[in-house]
Amino acid sequence: MPEKALFREEDVDKLQNFHYAYKKTVAKYHACRLDFFYKLFCFSHSTGDVSTTDIKNLLSALEIISTLKSNAVDEVSTHSLFIEIEKQQKKLVEQGEMVIEILKADRIQTDSIHKLIVIMKQFDVLLNRLDLGLTASLTDVDELTGLLNRAAFERTVKKLQAQSSRSGEMLSLAIIDADHFKEVNDTYGHNFGDYVLEELADCFEKHIRPLDSVYRYGGEEFLVLLPNTDTEQAERVMNRLREEVAKLPLSNDGISVAQTVSIGIASLECDEDPDEAIERADEALYKAKDTGRNKVILWQDK
Ligand SMILES: Nc1nc2c(ncn2[C@@H]2O[C@H](COP(=O)(O)OP(=O)(O)OP(=O)(O)O)[C@@H](O)[C@H]2O)c(=O)[nH]1
Incomplete structure (x- = not known):
């Protein structure tokens, strides 16, 4: 899957403005939702002067997507999460209308209200995920694994x-690549492959040291940056990680597999183009692949 930066630097301001408007809209939505249920309650118990039109008006006030869309930068409104929210909103309105029709026919059906609540809960989960994504500025997060x-x-x-240039400390870089991953996809399908990638990402995040950071660089390839670390230390850290991966119980939908990773390491000089260090780490990675996989290899000048 090609990585796509969702925002350019200059879009960050626009993103922040959208996030602010987003929070306000979602807060209004929650307040309005309380009113909606209050009026439903009043109507069904014949308390107060509430009509189904009042309830219908509140239902249309719950349609927040058009407000959000008019404020959103394209990268948000075309984001898969936003599209999912739009779909869920449509379901919510359809179910809300059904509740109103049932009320008009003078029948109280807790089933239909319950169904509406379930949809609203799912809607909340999606809204919350978008909020978290916006907080992390969406730009920086890989959609499948949640890694940077x-x-x-x-x-x-x-x-x-x-x-590192100021402190004089060494900086190391590691490339991690899943072994025989094409075979996993070909044998068990792409969805299972995605599951394995998500589990690998969780394992990396769990086992790297607090100052290290891990990135999904592309497909089944990950990068780790290890500040204040020379290549021999990086080799020890990465070997521990490699062992953790090999121990992972990977099991989903009745399928279980063992997955290993190969890792290449290079030092990253403070004045070089990072692509050069990536190339060296890649060379070491291919040596690990060529000599049996499930290994960590340090790049060495020939
Ligand atoms: N499920 C899934 N597969 C992906 C994704 N990105 C890349 N891949 C797959 O990763 C596989 C990589 O295969 P190869 O580069 O041939 O390497 P490999 O089979 O891992 O073999 P070695 O690296 O030599 O051990 C391909 O089948 C890609 O389709 C993704 O996001 N999800």
Whole structure:
């Protein structure tokens, strides 16, 4: 899957404005939702002067997607999560209308209200995920694994190189590649492959040290930046990680597999183009692949 940076630097302001408008809209939605249920309650118990038109008006006030869309930068409104929210909103309105029709016919059906509540809960989960994504500025997060992506790597690596230039500390870089991953996809399907990638990402995040950072660089390839670490230390850290991966119980839908990874390591000089260090780490990675996989290899000058 090609990585796609969702935002350019200059879009960050627009994104922040959208996030602010988003929070306000979602807060209004929640307040309005309470009113909606209150009026439903009043109508069904014949308390107060509430008509189904009042309830219908509140239902249309719950349609927040058009407000959100008019404020959103294209990268948000075309994002898969936003499209999912739109779909869920449509379901919510359809079910809300059904509840109103049932009320008009003078029948109280808790089933239909219950169904509406279930849809609203799912809607909330999606709204919350979008909120978290916006907080992490969407740009930086890989949609499948939730790891930082290539754009985040490119930004961070420059900062770490500048730090390492000031402190004189070594900076190391590792490339991790899943072994025989094509076979996993071909044998068990792409969805199972996606599941394995998500589990690998969780394992990496769990087992890297707090100052290290891991990125999904593309497909089944990940990068780790290890500040204040020379290549021999990086080799030890990566070997521990490699062992953790090999121990992972990967089991989904009745399928179980064992997955290993190969890792290449290179030092990252503070004044070089990071692509050069990536190339060296890649060379080491291919040596690990050529000599049996499930290994960590340090790049060495010939
Ligand atoms: N399920 C899934 N597969 C992906 C994704 N991105 C890349 N891939 C697959 O990863 C596989 C990579 O295969 P290859 O580069 O041939 O390497 P490999 O089979 O892992 O073999 P070695 O690297 O030599 O051990 C291909 O089948 C890609 O389709 C993704 O997001 N999800």
